[in-house]
Amino acid sequence: VGVSVTFFSCVRISTDQSVDDLFCDNDDKPNLSYHVCSRHACPPRWVAGEWGSCSLTCGEGVQQRQVKCWQILAPGFDSSVHDFLCPNDTKPEQVRKCKAILPCGPVWEMSEWGKCSVDCGYGWQVRNVRCNSHNEADCTSPQPIEKQACIQKPCLNYWYTATWSECSGSCGVKHRKIFCRNKSGHVINEGLCDINNKPLSVNLCGMGRCKHVWIPQEWRRCPVECGDGNSTRKIICGSVTNGNFKEEPDTYCHHIPRPPDKTSCSANPCGPLWYTTEWGECSKPCGDNAKKMREVKCYHKNQISENCFTESQPEDTEICVLPPYxxxxxxxxxxxxxxxxxxxxxxxxxxxxxxxxxxxxxx
Known part of the structure; x- marks a missing residue:
């Protein structure tokens, strides 16, 4: 059973062509007319509802949905009928397996990224990464990175170098102070100068010929805002010929042990921190309104805490940007x-x- 609808349009009499309705008197426009156009009964059909949520929050579970038999009994009247009226061999499945969007078992948890190690130019930022079982061997997936590059605003200040000290021996070293200054000449925090272009503060010196040696520079400031981290320093290889220093490739110094370029450092103790797992899979492969989830927990000294600031709590759900259906x-x-x-x-x-x-x- 169906409905036939008669539509009316405005026609120019001289050309018998359709024109915009504005050219006809809207008060004279006939109403749409509806007519039943078939007397054949519409066959019953299966109608499947939306799939419900996965039965488990992690791993593999099951989803269920309602499947009912429907039939159009009259124009505009579609109703559910007894299931035996629909063919059983075409009935859609009501239960299927599903994969939850969060992984099961021990997983990696990460704190938020810390502050960039520099206030201008290129630097590094770090975060804490832990296995939620307290044993890193239990987390079998690749460990998330703990360090990544970061970029800040361009550096507009400059390095100022003081005079070199006296050489410490015939083949010794000399030192000098390095300051960061602004355009007014005031000494400011060295993080406001380009740390990657900082001049040498330690150098090899001598009057004759001095063999190739490693020359460690000053330790950089600790890159973490709280807790434990690692401070780094630049190590160069150089020599002196006729009283002139020359920086050389590292291969020239491989005959002697290289000094360490990383050491442990500490800042103030960390308070409670938010940790998150990696994002799970999207809830569907394409279309709109798909989402992915992750776990968000607050830890303090490896113990679950309720003292993290709710204002800085990371989101646990995110909309997926997927290709359309x-x-x-x-x-x-x-x-x-x-x-x-x-x-x-x-x-x-x-x-x-x-x-x-x-x-x-x-x-």
Whole structure:
């Protein structure tokens, strides 16, 4: 059973061509007319509902949905009927396996990224990474990175070098102070100068010829805001010939042990920190409204805490940006152009067969 709808348009009499409705008197426009156009009963059909949530929060579980038999009994009257009226061999599945969007078992947890090690130019930032079982061997997935590059605003200040000290021997070293200054000449925090272009503060010196040796520079400031970290320093290889220093490739100094370029450092003790797991998989492979999740916990000294600032709590859910579904079209046999009531699209059957039309209604 269906409905035939008669439409009316404005026509120019002289040319018998359709024109805009503004050229006709709207008061004389006939109303749409509806007529039953078939007396054949519509066959019952299966209508499947949306899949429910996965039965488990991690690992593999099951999803369920309702599947009912529906039949159009009269124009605009679509009703559920007894299941035995629909063919059993075409009934959609009601239960399927699902993979939860959070992994099971021990997982890596990461704190938020710390402050960049510099206030201008290129630097590094670090974060804490821990296995939630307290044993790193239990976390079998690759460990997330603990250090990444960061970039700040361009450096507008400059390095100022003091005079070299006296040489410590015939083949010795000399030192000098390095300051960061602004355009006014005031000494400021060295983080406001380009740390990657900082001049040497220690150098090799001598009057004759001095062999190639390693020359360690000063330790850089501790890069962490709290807790334990690692401070680094620059190590160069150099020599002196006729009283002139020359920096050489590292291979020239491989005959002697290289001094360490990293050492432990500490800042003030850390308070409670937020930790997150890696993002789980998206809840579906394509289309809109897919989401992914992660666990968010507060720790203090490796113990669960409730004292983290809620204002800085990371999000535990994020919308996935995915490719769209396949091209959305209407089934011509369903008469989708005549869906007068958008609420009909609330039914999954119509959203499927009248995909394009229901999409215009916001479904």
């Amino acid at each position: 396949n091209v959305c079209i209407d089934d011509r046999r369903a008469g989708c152009d005549f869906l007068i009531k958008p609420s009909i699209c609330e039914r999954l059957y119509y959203r499927q067969v009248c995909c394009k039309t229901c999409h215009r209604y916001g479904y």
